[in-house]
Amino acid sequence: MTPTISTTGLTRRYGDHLALGDVSVDIEEGKITGLLGRNGAGKSTFLRIVTAQEFASTGSVRVFGENPVENERVLRRLVLVREDQQFPDFKVRHALTAASWFYPNWDAELAESLLRDFDLPTKRPIKKLSRGMRSALSITIGLAARAELTLLDEPYAGLDAVARQLFYDRLLDDYSAHPRTILLSTHLIDEVADLLEHVVMIDKGRVVLDAPADELRGTAVTVSGPALAVDDFVTGRRVLHRRKIGSRASVTVADALAPADKAKAKALHLKLEPLSLQQLMVHTSNGQTAEEASA
Numbered sequence: 001m002t003p004t005i006s007t008t009g010l011t012r013r014y015g016d017h018l019a020l021g022d023v024s025v026d027i028e029e030g031k032i033t034g035l036l037g038r039n040g041a042g043k044s045t046f047l048r049i050v051t052a053q054e055f056a057s058t059g060s061v062r063v064f065g066e067n068p069v070e071n072e073r074v075l076r077r078l079v080l081v082r083e084d085q086q087f088p089d090f091k092v093r094h095a096l097t098a099a100s101w102f103y104p105n106w107d108a109e110l111a112e113s114l115l116r117d118f119d120l121p122t123k124r125p126i127k128k129l130s131r132g133m134r135s136a137l138s139i140t141i142g143l144a145a146r147a148e149l150t151l152l153d154e155p156y157a158g159l160d161a162v163a164r165q166l167f168y169d170r171l172l173d174d175y176s177a178h179p180r181t182i183l184l185s186t187h188l189i190d191e192v193a194d195l196l197e198h199v200v201m202i203d204k205g206r207v208v209l210d211a212p213a214d215e216l217r218g219t220a221v222t223v224s225g226p227a228l229a230v231d232d233f234v235t236g237r238r239v240l241h242r243r244k245i246g247s248r249a250s251v252t253v254a255d256a257l258a259p260a261d262k263a264k265a266k267a268l269h270l271k272l273e274p275l276s277l278q279q280l281m282v283h284t285s286n287g288q289t290a291e292e293a294s295a
């Protein structure tokens with residue numbers, strides 16, 4: 001199956017700053033993929049290149065198997081919701097009408113129900129909306145467009161926790177009823193972790209993780225308990241992080257544990273906690289293991 005997005009050696013330089021370096025990824029069709037990374041990692045740059053709003057310095061990008069640049073066939077099949085979405089000097093209702101003309105799969109019923117959910121005033125000029133309300137409008141358009149490729153670039157600026165949860169719930173509901181390719185860029189990883197089927201993590205412009213979310217959930221574990229027993233247990237494993245408080249220790253190792261390892265931990269009275277995706281990003285974007293750092 002052709003991936004919805006495929007990049008090879010994608011590089012973007014701004015002067016001497018490398019915003020994206022040799023990014024080769026395939027974003028599979030019909031999945032929710034998380035594009036994760038810290039501030040300035042290169043997520044927005046990647047999304048702007050994929051949507052032909054910006055050019056790569058070198059490398060290639062294919063969307064639905066084609067070059068997206070000045071390619072109306074490709075661009076009509078995707079929607080990009082940006083954090084800093086700019087709107088013309090319209091009222092909310094007019095923005096929705098304009099969107100309904102542009103997006104071939106526009107679902108007016110879904111748009112109306114999202115307007116109600118987010119309590120958006122349809123007669124108000126967009127420039128008079130609060131920041132969170134503008135984000136809610138962008139999300140409404142992004143979901144109701146029901147584009148085959150839906151790109152969400154940290155779409156929740158100013159949204160409170162209740163509104164963000166509403167967004168996640170409605171995204172998942174609509175995706176379940178109308179599966180499509182969704183790429184969600186975020187650094188609020190814990191909030192979206194359960195939504196994600198695949199994860200691409202970028203750090204300083206480079207891809208540092210590209211794997212199914214389920215696989216990543218099992219890849220690292222924090223072991224805590226009496227320091228001597230913890231040290232014994234982690235010997236020979238790749239240590240990501242080590243913390244000692246008095247006679248107790250807590251050590252994060254980057255290994256999936258076999259049933260025998262778990263039985264050994266139990267016998268030693270050690271506590272095992274799988275690392276969340278958010279914690280995994282913190283450790284991965286630190287770039288080196290604690291042991292390497294002290295070597």
Ligand SMILES: Nc1ncnc2c1ncn2[C@@H]1O[C@H](COP(=O)(O)OP(=O)(O)OP(=O)(O)O)[C@@H](O)[C@H]1O
Pocket residue numbers: 014017018019037038039040041042043044045046154187
């Ligand atoms: N037009 C530009 N000119 C110069 N540098 C730029 C430009 N656009 C992006 N950059 C730089 O490229 C890097 C990647 O930026 P990008 O916006 O892609 O990061 P991001 O992962 O989306 O970050 P955030 O989560 O903070 O939005 C940053 O260091 C940024 O300053």
